[in-house]
Structure formats: structure tokens, C-alpha cells
Amino acid sequence: MPKLEDVAKLAQVSKTTVSRVLNRRGYLSQATIEKVYWAMEQLDYHPNVVARQLYNNKTNLIGILLPTVADPFFGELSFELERQLYEQGFKVLIGNSMNDPQKEANYLDQLLIKQVDGLIVGTHNQGLKQYHRQQLPVVAIDRIVNEDIPVIASDNYRGGWLATEYLVQQGVTHIIHTNGPHDLATPAKQRRTAYEEVMQKANLTPVTYELDFNISPTQKQQIFRRIFVEHPKVEAIFASNDTDAILIQQVAGELGRKVPADLLLVGYDGTKMIRNLDPQLTTVVQPIEKMAQLAVKILQQRLHKQATETQYLLPVKLHQGQTGSKLKTRD
Amino acid sequence: MPKLEDVAKLAQVSKTTVSRVLNRRGYLSQATIEKVYWAMEQLDYHPNVVARQLYNNKTNLIGILLPTVADPFFGELSFELERQLYEQGFKVLIGNSMNDPQKEANYLDQLLIKQVDGLIVGTHNQGLKQYHRQQLPVVAIDRIVNEDIPVIASDNYRGGWLATEYLVQQGVTHIIHTNGPHDLATPAKQRRTAYEEVMQKANLTPVTYELDFNISPTQKQQIFRRIFVEHPKVEAIFASNDTDAILIQQVAGELGRKVPADLLLVGYDGTKMIRNLDPQLTTVVQPIEKMAQLAVKILQQRLHKQATETQYLLPVKLHQGQTGSKLKTRD
DNA sequence: TTGTATGCGTTATCAA
DNA sequence: TTGATAACGCATACAA
Numbered sequence: 001m002p003k004l005e006d007v008a009k010l011a012q013v014s015k016t017t018v019s020r021v022l023n024r025r026g027y028l029s030q031a032t033i034e035k036v037y038w039a040m041e042q043l044d045y046h047p048n049v050v051a052r053q054l055y056n057n058k059t060n061l062i063g064i065l066l067p068t069v070a071d072p073f074f075g076e077l078s079f080e081l082e083r084q085l086y087e088q089g090f091k092v093l094i095g096n097s098m099n100d101p102q103k104e105a106n107y108l109d110q111l112l113i114k115q116v117d118g119l120i121v122g123t124h125n126q127g128l129k130q131y132h133r134q135q136l137p138v139v140a141i142d143r144i145v146n147e148d149i150p151v152i153a154s155d156n157y158r159g160g161w162l163a164t165e166y167l168v169q170q171g172v173t174h175i176i177h178t179n180g181p182h183d184l185a186t187p188a189k190q191r192r193t194a195y196e197e198v199m200q201k202a203n204l205t206p207v208t209y210e211l212d213f214n215i216s217p218t219q220k221q222q223i224f225r226r227i228f229v230e231h232p233k234v235e236a237i238f239a240s241n242d243t244d245a246i247l248i249q250q251v252a253g254e255l256g257r258k259v260p261a262d263l264l265l266v267g268y269d270g271t272k273m274i275r276n277l278d279p280q281l282t283t284v285v286q287p288i289e290k291m292a293q294l295a296v297k298i299l300q301q302r303l304h305k306q307a308t309e310t311q312y313l314l315p316v317k318l319h320q321g322q323t324g325s326k327l328k329t330r331d
Numbered sequence: 332m333p334k335l336e337d338v339a340k341l342a343q344v345s346k347t348t349v350s351r352v353l354n355r356r357g358y359l360s361q362a363t364i365e366k367v368y369w370a371m372e373q374l375d376y377h378p379n380v381v382a383r384q385l386y387n388n389k390t391n392l393i394g395i396l397l398p399t400v401a402d403p404f405f406g407e408l409s410f411e412l413e414r415q416l417y418e419q420g421f422k423v424l425i426g427n428s429m430n431d432p433q434k435e436a437n438y439l440d441q442l443l444i445k446q447v448d449g450l451i452v453g454t455h456n457q458g459l460k461q462y463h464r465q466q467l468p469v470v471a472i473d474r475i476v477n478e479d480i481p482v483i484a485s486d487n488y489r490g491g492w493l494a495t496e497y498l499v500q501q502g503v504t505h506i507i508h509t510n511g512p513h514d515l516a517t518p519a520k521q522r523r524t525a526y527e528e529v530m531q532k533a534n535l536t537p538v539t540y541e542l543d544f545n546i547s548p549t550q551k552q553q554i555f556r557r558i559f560v561e562h563p564k565v566e567a568i569f570a571s572n573d574t575d576a577i578l579i580q581q582v583a584g585e586l587g588r589k590v591p592a593d594l595l596l597v598g599y600d601g602t603k604m605i606r607n608l609d610p611q612l613t614t615v616v617q618p619i620e621k622m623a624q625l626a627v628k629i630l631q632q633r634l635h636k637q638a639t640e641t642q643y644l645l646p647v648k649l650h651q652g653q654t655g656s657k658l659k660t661r662d
Numbered sequence: 663t664t665g666t667a668t669g670c671g672t673t674a675t676c677a678a
Numbered sequence: 679t680t681g682a683t684a685a686c687g688c689a690t691a692c693a694a
Contacts, residue, residue, distance in 0.1 A: 003687055014665045019689055027663050046444040050384045051687035054670050059381060069410045070604065079400045082425060091441070093422055094413060110422070113377040217607045246608050273401065276548045277577050277608060334671055345681045350673060358679050382671035385686050 002043040011039035022047060062299070063093045063111035065104065065121045067213065071243060072271040073288070074122065077141065080292035081120060088296060090117075097123045099214040112136060118299050121145060124184055124213065137302030139295050144185040150308045152295045153187040159284040159316040160194030163238045163266045166282075166318060168202045170264055170325050172235035175199065176227060177208045178248075179240045188240060191268065195238060207231065211240075217247060224251040236264035236324075242274040242283055249281075249323070265323040275319070282324030287314050333374040342370035353378060393630070394424045394442035396435065396452045398544065402574060403602040404617070405453065408472065411623035412451060419627060421448075428454045430545040443467060449630050452476060455515055455544065468633030470626050475516040481639045483626045484518040490615040490647040491525030494569045494597045497613075497649060499533045501595055501656050503566035506530065507558060508539045509579075510571045522571060522599065538562065542571075548578060555582040567595035567655075573605040573614055580612075580654070596654040606650070613655030618645050 004022075008015045013032055020026045021036040039045075053059050062085050066074045082092045093116060095107035104123050111119060118137040140151045167175050177195045180188060192208055199206040209227060211220060224247060227234060239245035245267030249259050257263045267274075270285030291314055301308050335353075339346045344363055351357045352367040370376075384390050393416050397405045413423045424447060428435035435454050442450060449468040471482045498506050508526045511519060523539055530537040540558060542551060555578060558565060570576040576598030580590050588594045598605075601616030625643055632639050 004689095005687080015688080016665060016690085017663090020664085023689075025689090029663060032664080048385075048687050049444060049446050050381060050390065051670090052689080053381045054379075054385050054672090054686090055688055055690090057670070069406065072604070075400065075406050079427065082427065086426075091424055091446070094425060095417075096410065096413065107417075113380060115380050115422070243608065250610070273403070277574065279581070335673095336671080346672085347674085347681055347683095348679090351680085354673080356673090360679060363679080379671050382686090383673080385670090385688095386672050386674090388686070 001048070002045045003048065004045075006043055007036065007039045007045050010042060011035045059115060059117055060090055061093055061116045062090045063095065063107075063116040063119045065095045065097060065107055065111070065119065065123050067097050067099045067123050069096050071241065072273045073241065073269045073286070076271045076273065076288050077122065077292060080289050081295060084292050084296040088300065099124060118303055120295055120299060124186065137299060139299045139302065141291060141295050142187055144187065148310070150298050150302075150310055150312065151187070152291050152298065152312045152314070154286040154291060154314045154316045156187045156190040156316075157194045159268065159286070160191030160238075161198055162316065162318045163191075163268070163284050164195045164198040166320075166324060167236045167238060167264055167266060168198060168204070170236070170327075172264060173204055174231065174233045175204065175206075175236040175238060176231060176234050177206065177238045177240070178211055178224075178227075178244055179208055181210050181212055191240060211244070220244065220247055221251050224248050225255070228252070228255050228257070234263070236266075238266045238268075240268050242267035242269045242271065242278075242281060245281060245283065245323075246274070246278060259323050260326050264325065266318075267323075270319050278321075280322040281319075282321040283319050284316050285319050286316055290314055332379070333376045334379065335376075337374055338367065338370045338376050341373060342366045390446060390448055391421055392424055392447045393421045394426065394438075394447040394450045396426045396428060396438055396442070396450065396454050398428050398430045398454050400427050402572065403604045404572065404600045404619070407602045407604065407619050408453065408623060411620050412626065415623050415627040419631065430455060449634055451626055451630060455517065468630060470630045470633065472622060472626050473518055475518065479641070481629050481633075481641055481643065482518070483622050483629065483643045483645070485617040485622060485645045485647045487518045487521040487647075488525045490599065490617070491522030491569075492529055493647065493649045494522075494599070494615050495526045495529040497651075497655060498567045498569060498595055498597060499529060499535070501567070501658075503595060504535055505562065505564045506535065506537075506567040506569060507562060507565050508537065508569045508571070509542055509555075509558075509575055510539055512541050512543055519571060526569060542575070548574075551575065551578055552582050555579050556586070559583070559586050559588070565594070567597070569597045569599075571599050573598035573600045573602065573609075573612060576612060576614065576654075577605070577609060590654050591657050595656065597649075598654075601650050609652075611653040612650075613652040614650050615647050616650050617647055621645050 004015050004018050008018045013036060017032060018036050020028055021033055064078060064081055066078055069075045069078055078094060085092050093111060097104035097107060120139050120141060122141040122143055138149050140149050142153050144151055177192060179192045196206040209223065211223060237248055239248055245265055249265055252259055252263050259265050267281050267283035270283045294312055298308050335346050335349050339349045344367060348363060349367050351359055352364055395409060395412055397409055400406045400409055409425060416423050424442060426438035428438060451470050451472060453472040453474055469480050471480050473484050475482055508523060510523045527537040540554065542554060568579055570579055576596055580596055583590055583594050590596050598612050598614035601614045622645055629639050
């Protein structure tokens with residue numbers, strides 16, 4: 001690999017001059033500029049990024065820490081984040097904690113130790129005090145990590161409200177909700193809060209099933225079967241994500257209940273992937289692209305030591321497919 | 332951020348000694364070792380990775396270049412690759428070319444320029460001679476890039492054979508196949524070859540629809556509708572991937588054809604995501620995890636300048652769901 | 663307009 | 679068993 005010095009020698013100038021040409025700094029005569037470019041081309045020279053990183057004490061690397069990528073929501077989120085960051089000139093180091101606190105801690109150690117300039121986290125596990133150590137700029141997505149870390153989320157309360165209200169308006173009364181474990185500090189809990197409030201306002205009894213994050217689809221199916229056993233009168237289910245909704249639809253099918261005739265179903269997330277695969281699923285759509293966009297913007301502010309809010313809420317909307325209503329919806 | 336020198340000062344030894352303790356090299360008295368560890372702890376010292384990279388001329392970074400992550404196959408592949416690489420002590424830089432040659436070239440420039448120690452590529456665009464420049468170790472997955480780059484793929488011919496043969500055995504005769512553009516040098520073309528050979532052997536007429544990679548789901552649906560218009564007698568479709576299969580199923584439904592009663596359907600890929608979402612889909616399962624594993628193993632060999640084969644073929648199997656046969660399959 | 667010398671944080675060589 | 683020093687490749691302050 002040729003280095004600055006080789007170019008300098010070939011162009012018969014000093015390293016400094018080459019560096020200047022490279023970074024377009026200071027005064028330079030057109031003649032030398034051309035000489036240097038010529039030499040760089042001859043040698044197929046490319047600046048050594050690592051050396052630059054050492055000098056600038058910056059890596060231009062952003063770490064992304066997500067619980068999983070198997071869930072389409074996080075898959076799409078990670079994709080969008082990566083795209084946005086790339087456009088801003090950053091490279092991305094991705095870590096999937098797989099909902100494993102140990103694995104998350106490992107990744108974090110790896111990333112923190114001066115490898116990344118900033119961090120975007122969407123992991124569940126809290127208590128990671130290391131986050132705000134070392135002045136490392138951090139932004140959280142959809143997760144509350146820490147007091148002084150800005151959180152980007154969509155309006156989960158509004159999403160839960162929209163979904164539940166929509167079901168209530170369909171005239172059904174036995175509406176069940178599935179959600180994550182209640183001991184987790186995630187904004188997604190507000191979907192449940194909204195669900196319960198809407199239910200109570202309508203004089204209905206809220207019933208929430210809590211599902212652990214790291215259980216297999218098979219185990220989930222078993223829990224969903226239990227819903228129908230324990231609540232045979234169930235008329236509608238508001239699932240906390242689309243994959244669960246689809247699993248529920250299958251389980252319902254097995255048990256002889258057709259959606260939406262015998263069971264109304266509303267999911268959550270509205271990823272492109274699911275909407276391509278199952279466009280008829282009624283679901284609350286999170287603005288994933290905008291969330292990623294905003295996360296990157298806020299991270300930039302942090303990187304430039306600008307002040308930021310502590311929370312950002314993005315609007316959601318209800319995608320009315322066919323699973324949430326017995327009435328024929330307009331096409 | 333504390334550096335080696337700070338630790339040295341606090342422990343009252345030289346930088347060299349601290350470095351020795353850090354890397355367990357050379358002779359050291361127990362007393363100094365403990366002194367140094369104590370100092371490192373005091374300062375919460377972590378070695379500067381970038382400085383190490385500069386000295387060693389190695390980044391421990393592997394680039395992954397994939398055409399898209401929206402397709403579950405590549406999504407799962409990228410996830411598995413990342414997991415395997417992480418376990419081997421590598422960090423991963425991911426680039427999604429989005430099937431855009433320009434974007435791929437950009438990513439490549441970024442990655443090649445001495446930022447990554449190796450590359451795993453699964454992109455479509457060939458003619459990228461830069462790949463084998465600079466001795467950079469490269470491994471290709473599911474794509475033929477270049478003579479001297481090892482290719483990891485599953486047995487696409489066998490997969491196409493399994494799918495087509497299975498459909499032929501169902502007694503149907505009008506079997507249509509969808510595949511990517513024929514001018515692309517991908518192993519996936521062998522699915523088509525196998526399809527055509529099996530059809531001809533059975534005295535049936537092969538019909539293949541070619542779909543561009545970067546067209547929208549909506550456009551794809553239109554093409555699929557055309558299949559039913561142009562071939563009203565179609566009894567079965569062997570799609571080149573699962574998402575297409577699912578889109579076809581939807582289009583068929585719209586047109587009043589039920590799967591499998593009025594149309595047999597076999598997909599390709601068998602990702603966990605799709606099998607969770609739609610377990611009844613009959614499909615050819617690619618061993619994604621094993622492919623990732625092997626890719627990383629071969630890359631390691633290349634990194635250590637060991638010889639490698641030029642091609643590696645992994646076995647596939649047919650997942651018999653319910654969409655590929657009118658007969659009731661055993662549960 | 664261009665060049666010299668120094669430092670970024672680490673590791674290795676050689677000497678003590 | 680330990681320490682001084684050079685080197686990795688680049689970019690800047692300062693000098694010319």
C-alpha cells in the first residue's frame with residue numbers, strides 16, 4: 001500500500017504538500033496540485049483511514065445496539081438507521097444483543113472502548129450505567145435507558161388508543177391485549193396503558209397477556225392457544241406486534257376461528273415487510289423511517305455538543321386492513 | 332481518556348512495561364504486574380483500538396456487502412454472518428447496495444480503502460475488478476463474482492430439481508417458474524436449469540417468468556397477474572423465493588384461485604421468518620446458518636493465506652407444507 | 663507557496 | 679526484569 005510519502009517522492013514535493021492537496025487546505029499552485037494528483041493516480045494511492053482516525057481521535061463509526069433483527073421492526077429500523085448514517089458519512093457497527101444482557105454488555109464493551117464516536121441503542125436491558133460514561137453521545141430508540149439519554153419513539157399511547165378504540169367501535173366487548181413483560185421500561189408499555197384506559201372508559205374489562213421477549217414462536221403459539229381456552233368469549237385481540245398478530249391468526253385458524261368473522265385482530269408496527277406479505281392485516285404503523293432519520297439527527301446534535309430534548313414523539317397511524325373489522329372497508 | 336503513558340506514570344513504570352502487562356509478553360515480576368493492573372483500574376484505562384490498528388495494520392473489521400436486507404433471505408444471512416464473525420472476534424461493517432451498482436461501487440470504495448481486513452459479498456453486480464485487487468481476502472455467497480473468489484452456495488440445482496419433481500409428482504402438468512433476470516451470473520440460475528430439465532424429462536413445457544430484482548412488490552403483483560392471464564391453465568408455480576410465493580398466493584386469491592386446491596405453490600429459501608409467518612408454505616430450505624458458518628470459515632482461511640476451494644455447495648431440503656400438494660400431508 | 667518537525671497511542675527492537 | 683526509542687501513516691503549527 002502506497003503512503004503519503006511515496007506520493008510525495010514521486011511528485012517531488014513534501015508530505016505536507018500532498019496532505020494539503022488531499023484536504024484542500026492552504027495555498028497551492030495549480031502545477032503542484034496536478035503533479036500530486038498525477039502521482040496519486042500512478043500509485044493508486046488511498047489515504048490510510050486508521051492513521052487519520054488516530055490523528056483526529058474520531059472513527060466516524062457509529063454503534064447500533066438492537067435486541068434482535070429477527071423481528072421485522074428492528075430489522076427495518078436497523079436498515080434505515082444504517083442508510084441514514086451512511087448518507088451522513090458514517091460507517092456502522094451493528095450489534096444484536098439477542099435480548100441477552102450478557103451479550104449486550106459484551107458488545108457495549110467492544111463498542112465503547114473508543115471504537116465508535118456515538119451509539120444508537122434499542123436494547124431492553126437497563127442498568128447499563130456505562131452508557132453515559134465517557135461523554136459518549138448516545139440516543140435511544142423506543143427504549144428508556146437513562147435520564148440524560150434522549151429517547152426517540154413513536155406515540156405508543158396514541159397507537160394503543162387508536163387500536164383499542166377502533167376495536168371498541170366495531171361493537172365487540174371481549175378484547176384482549178398482548179404485550180411484553182411489564183417490568184421493562186419501554187415506551188411500548190403505553191400501548192397497554194392506553195388499551196386499559198380505553199377499555200375502562202367503555203366499561204369493558206381489560207385483559208392483558210404478557211409475553212417474554214426471548215421465547216420461541218412455538219412457545220408463543222402455546223400461550224396464544226391458552227388465550228382461547230381461558231377466554232373462550234374473546235372477540236378481538238390487539239397484539240403488541242405484527243408477527244404476534246400473524247401467529248395469533250394461525251392459532252385462531254387451527255382452532256376453527258376465522259379472522260375477521262370470528263375474531264378481530266389488530267397488530268402493531270406496520271413494517272413494509274409485513275405489509276407486503278400480509279396487506280390485509282389491520283395494524284398500527286410506526287414511522288420507522290422517520291424515527292431513524294430523527295435518531296440520526298439527534299445523534300448529530302449530540303456529537304456537536306448541541307442541546308437536545310430528552311424525548312421525541314412521532315405520530316403513528318392505523319392501517320385499516322381487513323382483520324380488524326367485520327364491515328367491508330373501502331378499497 | 333487515559334492512555335498508556337498515564338498508567339505508566341501512576342504505576343511508576345515505563346510505557347513498555349505497561350504494554351507488556353497488557354499483552355502478556357516478556358518477563359515480568361508479579362509485583363509490577365499487580366501495580367500496573369491496579370493503575371489501569373484506577374484510571375479505568377482501555378487500550379486505544381485505533382492506535383493498535385495503525386501499528387498492526389489490521390482493523391479486525393470485515394465488510395459485508397449484500398444487495399438488500401428487505402428480503403428475509405439476505406436479512407437472515409446478514410444476521411448469521413454478523414453473529415459468526417462476532418464470535419470469531421471480528422467487527423462487521425454492513426453495506427446494502429440496494430441492487431444499485433453505483434451504490435455498491437461506493438460502498439466498495441469505502442470498505443476497500445484499508446478499512447476492512449476482508450470482505451463477504453452477496454451482491455449481484457459483477458465487473459467489479461477491484462475485488463481481487465490489493466490481496467484483499469474475499470468470499471462470495473450465492474453469487475459468482477470472479478474466478479479466484481471462492482463461492483459459498485447451497486445446491487441450487489438440487490433445490491430446483493426437488494421443487495419441480497415434487498410438483499410433477501402431484502400429477503399437474505402446467506407448471507410455471509419465476510426467477511431473476513437471466514443475464515445475472517448467480518447460482519440461483521441453476522434452479523431454473525433444473526426446473527427446465529425436469530420438465531423436459533417429463534415431457535412438459537417449461538415456462539419461466541423473469542423478474543427484475545429491484546422492482547416493487549406492486550409491480551411484481553402485476554406480473555404475477557399476467558401469469559394467470561397468459562397461462563390460464565396454470566396448475567402450479569415454483570417461485571424463486573418465498574416472498575414472491577406469498578405475493579403469488581395473494582394474487583391467486585384475488586383472482587379466485589385457492590392454494591392448494593386450484594394452484595400448487597412452492598417457494599424457495601425457507602427462512603425462519605417466513606416459516607414462522609407462514610409455516611404451511613411448501614418451500615426449498617436453504618441452510619442459511621451453515622452457509623454463514625462456512626463463509627466465515629473460508630474467509631478465515633483466506634486471511635491466513637491458506638488455500639481454499641473455488642466452490643462450496645451445501646445441501647438443501649424440501650419443506651413440505653400444504654401449498655405444494657392437494658393430498659393431505661402427514662402432520 | 664512549500665517544507666520541517668512534532669504528535670496521535672500503541673508495539674517492538676535493542677540495550678541496560 | 680525493565681526502559682529508551684523508533685515506527686505505524688497522517689495532519690498541523692510553525693518556519694522559510
